Amino acid sequence: MHTVAKNTLAITVITLLIGIIAHASDSLIKYPTDYRNWTHIKSMVIQEGHPLHASFGGIHHIYANDEALLGYKTGSFPNGSVIIFDLLETDETNNSISEDQRKVLGVMQKDTQKFKQTAGWGFEGFGAGIPSNRVVGSNYKEACFECHISQKQNDYVFSKWRE
Amino acid sequence: MHTVAKNTLAITVITLLIGIIAHASDSLIKYPTDYRNWTHIKSMVIQEGHPLHASFGGIHHIYANDEALLGYKTGSFPNGSVIIFDLLETDETNNSISEDQRKVLGVMQKDTQKFKQTAGWGFEGFGAGIPSNRVVGSNYKEACFECHISQKQNDYVFSKWRE
Numbered sequence: 001m002h003t004v005a006k007n008t009l010a011i012t013v014i015t016l017l018i019g020i021i022a023h024a025s026d027s028l029i030k031y032p033t034d035y036r037n038w039t040h041i042k043s044m045v046i047q048e049g050h051p052l053h054a055s056f057g058g059i060h061h062i063y064a065n066d067e068a069l070l071g072y073k074t075g076s077f078p079n080g081s082v083i084i085f086d087l088l089e090t091d092e093t094n095n096s097i098s099e100d101q102r103k104v105l106g107v108m109q110k111d112t113q114k115f116k117q118t119a120g121w122g123f124e125g126f127g128a129g130i131p132s133n134r135v136v137g138s139n140y141k142e143a144c145f146e147c148h149i150s151q152k153q154n155d156y157v158f159s160k161w162r163e
Numbered sequence: 164m165h166t167v168a169k170n171t172l173a174i175t176v177i178t179l180l181i182g183i184i185a186h187a188s189d190s191l192i193k194y195p196t197d198y199r200n201w202t203h204i205k206s207m208v209i210q211e212g213h214p215l216h217a218s219f220g221g222i223h224h225i226y227a228n229d230e231a232l233l234g235y236k237t238g239s240f241p242n243g244s245v246i247i248f249d250l251l252e253t254d255e256t257n258n259s260i261s262e263d264q265r266k267v268l269g270v271m272q273k274d275t276q277k278f279k280q281t282a283g284w285g286f287e288g289f290g291a292g293i294p295s296n297r298v299v300g301s302n303y304k305e306a307c308f309e310c311h312i313s314q315k316q317n318d319y320v321f322s323k324w325r326e
Contacts, residue, residue: 036203050258
């Protein structure tokens with residue numbers, strides 16, 4: 001092969017690879033860097049013996065960005081809504097329950113174009129809150145959405161706003 | 164007394180009264196209407212058997228306004244800092260702890276001019292979160308500040324920021 005043809009082929013392959021990687025990244029849910037400044041919706045402690053303890057044992061806080069906050073108040077979540085499920089280990093001593101290390105940072109994001117098969121909602125979990133540690137990935141329909149179907153009347157969201 | 168003199172006296176008395184009421188209101192801590200959109204700092208559950216259970220039993224959330232958030236991150240709280248201690252009853256069923264009715268909404272506010280006797284910090288509690296139900300009032304030095312003295316090295320604040 002001529003050098004020019006070789007170079008052209010190499011450039012074409014690289015361009016294709018970049019396109020594939022970009023598309024894959026585009027379908028991923030971004031790690032939310034600023035959620036600690038969003039609105040705190042509610043909290044709950046799940047203890048041993050609770051049916052969801054294996055997955056969700058600990059203390060969790062729900063946070064909402066501005067779009068999701070509108071969703072909580074109207075019952076319908078607009079595109080761009082992001083809800084955080086921030087799950088921490090508990091330290092139970094001296095008749096009190098305090099927060100400990102992060103177990104998982106769950107993200108639920110509304111994008112009716114990206115997540116057509118799951119009523120517009122995408123899901124991801126970041127193990128220990130580490131951005132590179134994606135524990136759900138493409139499995140979000142089975143791992144997350146199927147349980148949220150029970151909340152269809154609340155736009156698939158379990159938590160509710162309280163004053 | 165002449166009518167003009169009477170009127171002048173009446174106006175003077177009314178003016179004085181308005182001044183006294185305005186001064187009294189000025190020394191009070193305002194009910195924080197927008198704290199549910201402030202930054203959530205941390206949460207904790209205090210159970211029966213804990214030494215503070217009588218006053219603070221339940222689940223509490225700490226919120227900070229922007230000035231107070233700066234204080235948490237630098238260790239020194241600027242004037243205008245407001246910290247909320249939002250205490251809710253708990254509903255403990257099915258091996259989980261959920262939030263219930265509000266017990267008290269505690270407010271801690273930095274104003275070095277107003278609160279010279281208590282290191283710049285004023286305190287108030289709103290029973291059941293009701294703005295007119297002030298449960299601390301002028302008693303904040305004994306009821307609140309004296310316990311916070313133990314945290315002098317943290318500018319009298321117990322809670323700490325966590326990522």
